[in-house]
Amino acid sequence: MRTRIFPLFVLLLCFQTVFAQKSFTAETDSMSIGNLFLRQISVFPQEKIYIQTDKSAYVVGDTLWMRIHLVDALFLKQANASRYVYVELLNPLANVIERVMIRPDSLGYFYGHIPVDEDLPEGDYSLRAYTRFMQNLGEDYFFRKSLHIIDPTSEVLSPVVAFSFEGKKVNADIHFIRSNDHKKLLPQECSVLLNEGDVEIEGKSISFDIDSIAHYSFHQREGGSSEVLLLKAEYQGKKFNRFFRIPASDDQFDVTFFPEGGYAPVSSNVQVAFKALNSNGLSEEIKGVVYDDVGNEYAAFKSEHLGMGHFIMYYQPGRAYYAVCTNQKGVSKRINLPEAVQNAVSLKTIWDRNYLRVTLAKSAGFNLPSQTYLVAHIRGAVIYSQPWDDVRGFLTFTKDFFPAGIVHFLLIDGERNILSERLVFSSQKSTLASVGVAPDRDSYAPREKIGLRISVTDENNSPLSGNFSISVVDKRTVGIDSMNTILSTLLLTSELEGYIESPMSYLKKDDRDAAQALDILMMTQGWRRYNVPGILKGRLTEDLKYPLESERTISGKVEGLFSALKEGYVTMTTRGEVVGSEVAELGPDGKFVFHHAEYPDKTWYILQGTTRKGGQNAFIELDSMPGFPLVKLPTMYPANNMRQVKLDFVTQENQKYILENGMRVVNLAEVSVFGVAKKKEKAGTSSPYYSVNTSKVITAKDIEKSHYNSIFDMFRFLPGVSVIGETVLYHQSAPMIIVDDVPRDDFDYSILDVSDISDVFVSPPAAIMPIFGQRAANGAIIINTKHGAFMEKNKLNKNMQVIKPIGYQQAVEFYSPKYETELQKAKTTPDIRTTIYWKPDVVVNETGIATLDFYSADSHTEYGVILEGVSNQGHLIYSASNLIPVTKED
Numbered sequence: 001m002r003t004r005i006f007p008l009f010v011l012l013l014c015f016q017t018v019f020a021q022k023s024f025t026a027e028t029d030s031m032s033i034g035n036l037f038l039r040q041i042s043v044f045p046q047e048k049i050y051i052q053t054d055k056s057a058y059v060v061g062d063t064l065w066m067r068i069h070l071v072d073a074l075f076l077k078q079a080n081a082s083r084y085v086y087v088e089l090l091n092p093l094a095n096v097i098e099r100v101m102i103r104p105d106s107l108g109y110f111y112g113h114i115p116v117d118e119d120l121p122e123g124d125y126s127l128r129a130y131t132r133f134m135q136n137l138g139e140d141y142f143f144r145k146s147l148h149i150i151d152p153t154s155e156v157l158s159p160v161v162a163f164s165f166e167g168k169k170v171n172a173d174i175h176f177i178r179s180n181d182h183k184k185l186l187p188q189e190c191s192v193l194l195n196e197g198d199v200e201i202e203g204k205s206i207s208f209d210i211d212s213i214a215h216y217s218f219h220q221r222e223g224g225s226s227e228v229l230l231l232k233a234e235y236q237g238k239k240f241n242r243f244f245r246i247p248a249s250d251d252q253f254d255v256t257f258f259p260e261g262g263y264a265p266v267s268s269n270v271q272v273a274f275k276a277l278n279s280n281g282l283s284e285e286i287k288g289v290v291y292d293d294v295g296n297e298y299a300a301f302k303s304e305h306l307g308m309g310h311f312i313m314y315y316q317p318g319r320a321y322y323a324v325c326t327n328q329k330g331v332s333k334r335i336n337l338p339e340a341v342q343n344a345v346s347l348k349t350i351w352d353r354n355y356l357r358v359t360l361a362k363s364a365g366f367n368l369p370s371q372t373y374l375v376a377h378i379r380g381a382v383i384y385s386q387p388w389d390d391v392r393g394f395l396t397f398t399k400d401f402f403p404a405g406i407v408h409f410l411l412i413d414g415e416r417n418i419l420s421e422r423l424v425f426s427s428q429k430s431t432l433a434s435v436g437v438a439p440d441r442d443s444y445a446p447r448e449k450i451g452l453r454i455s456v457t458d459e460n461n462s463p464l465s466g467n468f469s470i471s472v473v474d475k476r477t478v479g480i481d482s483m484n485t486i487l488s489t490l491l492l493t494s495e496l497e498g499y500i501e502s503p504m505s506y507l508k509k510d511d512r513d514a515a516q517a518l519d520i521l522m523m524t525q526g527w528r529r530y531n532v533p534g535i536l537k538g539r540l541t542e543d544l545k546y547p548l549e550s551e552r553t554i555s556g557k558v559e560g561l562f563s564a565l566k567e568g569y570v571t572m573t574t575r576g577e578v579v580g581s582e583v584a585e586l587g588p589d590g591k592f593v594f595h596h597a598e599y600p601d602k603t604w605y606i607l608q609g610t611t612r613k614g615g616q617n618a619f620i621e622l623d624s625m626p627g628f629p630l631v632k633l634p635t636m637y638p639a640n641n642m643r644q645v646k647l648d649f650v651t652q653e654n655q656k657y658i659l660e661n662g663m664r665v666v667n668l669a670e671v672s673v674f675g676v677a678k679k680k681e682k683a684g685t686s687s688p689y690y691s692v693n694t695s696k697v698i699t700a701k702d703i704e705k706s707h708y709n710s711i712f713d714m715f716r717f718l719p720g721v722s723v724i725g726e727t728v729l730y731h732q733s734a735p736m737i738i739v740d741d742v743p744r745d746d747f748d749y750s751i752l753d754v755s756d757i758s759d760v761f762v763s764p765p766a767a768i769m770p771i772f773g774q775r776a777a778n779g780a781i782i783i784n785t786k787h788g789a790f791m792e793k794n795k796l797n798k799n800m801q802v803i804k805p806i807g808y809q810q811a812v813e814f815y816s817p818k819y820e821t822e823l824q825k826a827k828t829t830p831d832i833r834t835t836i837y838w839k840p841d842v843v844v845n846e847t848g849i850a851t852l853d854f855y856s857a858d859s860h861t862e863y864g865v866i867l868e869g870v871s872n873q874g875h876l877i878y879s880a881s882n883l884i885p886v887t888k889e890d
Helices: 008-015 033-045 486-491 512-524 532-536 649-660 699-707 712-716 767-778
Strands: 047-053 057-059 063-072 085-090 096-102 109-116 123-130 143-150 157-164 169-178 189-194 212-221 229-237 239-247 253-259 269-278 284-290 297-300 310-313 320-325 332-336 345-352 355-362 373-380 381-387 394-398 404-414 418-426 434-437 449-457 467-474 555-559 568-575 580-586 591-594 604-611 619-621 720-722 725-728 735-741 742-744 757-763 780-785 798-805 835-844 851-857 861-871 876-884
Touching: 008 619, 008 699, 033 373, 033 381, 033 532, 047 143, 047 269, 047 486, 047 861, 057 096, 057 355, 057 434, 057 649, 063 085, 063 434, 063 467, 063 861, 085 109, 096 109, 096 699, 109 767, 123 239, 157 229, 157 239, 169 189, 189 649, 253 284, 253 320, 253 332, 253 512, 297 310, 310 512, 345 404, 381 767, 404 532, 418 512, 418 532, 434 861, 434 876, 449 467, 449 835, 449 861, 467 851, 467 876, 486 876, 555 568, 555 604, 568 591, 568 767, 580 591, 604 619, 712 720, 712 757, 735 767, 757 767, 767 780, 835 851, 835 861
Parallel strands: 057 143, 735 780
Antiparallel strands: 047 063, 063 109, 085 096, 085 123, 123 143, 157 169, 169 212, 189 229, 229 239, 253 269, 269 310, 284 297, 284 320, 320 332, 345 355, 355 394, 373 381, 373 404, 404 418, 434 449, 449 851, 467 835, 467 861, 555 591, 555 619, 568 580, 568 604, 604 798, 720 725, 735 742, 757 780, 861 876
């Protein structure tokens, strides 16, 4: 039986307004599988995020420009239910370096920028983006994008680090070379730090031997978690800092085997997929041999793509099987295969040209339960749900039956227990827009106007309306990220559990090897956006911890002398770039709410409560504002430890910075001055209780960047500290509290203003007990204020509260010079841009056409044009293959 219909869009008409939070009322059986999935989407619609950046690498001091494409997870259309998107820059240690809150413009588009601080060490960083509503799913489903940040000293100096292993001991051989000719150089000073991202910490000094090589050894942390080495050097009066991810040792890899459909029925042919990973969570290329339990060789296999592969097994009754796996460095491991299962069934699928064939593998003598159903859904919308025809034994779908994306097949019994599952990727081209980019000339001279005509159509060449962002870069110096795109993110990685290396490598058009690798990926990753077993039984996810953030509100309660104040006011005054004042009346219970309390970042909110007659016997207690999610997932990057960045790019960006800002001063080494030496603060604190055993210090600079909403929000980022309500624990016990070097008993944290904090850290028992004895048996939290002499506030004088939450980022326009006159063209200042043009908000009207223009820079090169977006109908817009030649004038 062939199924040749395209039902999704008909089905989805039933709930086009799902993401507007309207409830769904089933007109038929409310417990039918299709209706249960629809109801789940109705009460818990989901969002996806993709970010296009103007380029994938930056030199410190540069600006990262970005467009955030926020779409609903089902239709892949622009979504505006969430008012704010939070974007964070993470360093290789997964510490938040910068956080911005982006609100949409008048057309609902999210875009902004992140300044790349000049004191950042070189290395692989990442962007993390989410909405408050996305926190209901957890960090696994936040957007992540890797990028590279470069120290300008790389133009001259390049470090080379070779790692080797002796058991748990790691040896690092370090030397430096000149960037242009690779000759060895010797820095004046060099030091290393492990798992630290603070360039102010001195680190362990290392020396070089007669061959200009330094040798540094250390022991791996327990648990085999990924570690990072920060290398610091000084050369010719300039500082240099770079992160290195420490690779996995030769013997640290693991292989997991996945029988197709989840089970290996005995006496049946089973396709078994496998995935090999090293201790850094990245792919490991292997080969192997399968043996039975009496030592007979059964099958041979090897990885086909990024540590993954597959082979066919026939499980004999009573036999067990194992595999001997060997990586490329000759290290072997014995790993048991999944055991065969009696009375089991597994789904089997195979693409045959334009058809998908679905069959079953069953153990000998096994009969399917009565009322067995095959169910298929895509992104939570059921597109097939029918009884399984066990007499016929197979089902065939035409390729155009499925929209593009991951189809989740489920075989269920009459009690709706899942018997087997299988993921299949549909490469339906109708979801992808056709994009044409037509320059108005074949080539251009420097400083000449370039006009582009961009057309967007569907598979039938009908025009599409929508919007996209566009980046034009100097391709000679800037590499284009072709592995992580809006296609791979919205269709593939956002649907799967775990980290996916090089996702676009699976989506190559008309590539048989890529299609095979993609199908293996479907067998080794899991789909879990919704609790599917619960939905099938009618247990929907409805109690969401994080509500939709459609506005910024500030709320609280005002108390009188003896009870809640029933008559009075709260005045909210703002200070900063926007000055304003609002008044809210109190409710009968003394509560108040300021709606639409939306102001730019760095705005102070001053709230003052008064009685009806203007008296000040009104004490404000603010409701806590939601904190920011911790970074729990490790930062993952491609297997090549450091990106290969073109030297021309570093030189060009460095020259551009100097032209615009003058000489860099942040990377200059310290100048020796004779006189009284000032004690250098280590790790951002001068506290006498700081030692090498203490936690990383949260400094005033960290507080300013991270926008902690309260002292409790800040404490959550201290290692080992947990916060329950207003109770602060260190490793589940109450710690000692020291504020401005003075121990405090029964301390009320709420009287602290986070903006008054200079630094805070944790001193473990081993470091603090020698000073305070048993009193510090649970460790101590050390808090230092900016004025250094904490005076407890009068708790009866709380009619005023001052807060400084994160505010929205104000839009800044990307500067693209114009050369409209001969005088402008004749300017002697070099134009050495690497990002030639950036526009995050290009609108395509109903004709499917957009036009734009910009001016070329000075270099003789080719420009790459990358555009990404979505149509108003849910098509994905992507193009990265167009080139614009720029040639020198004769």
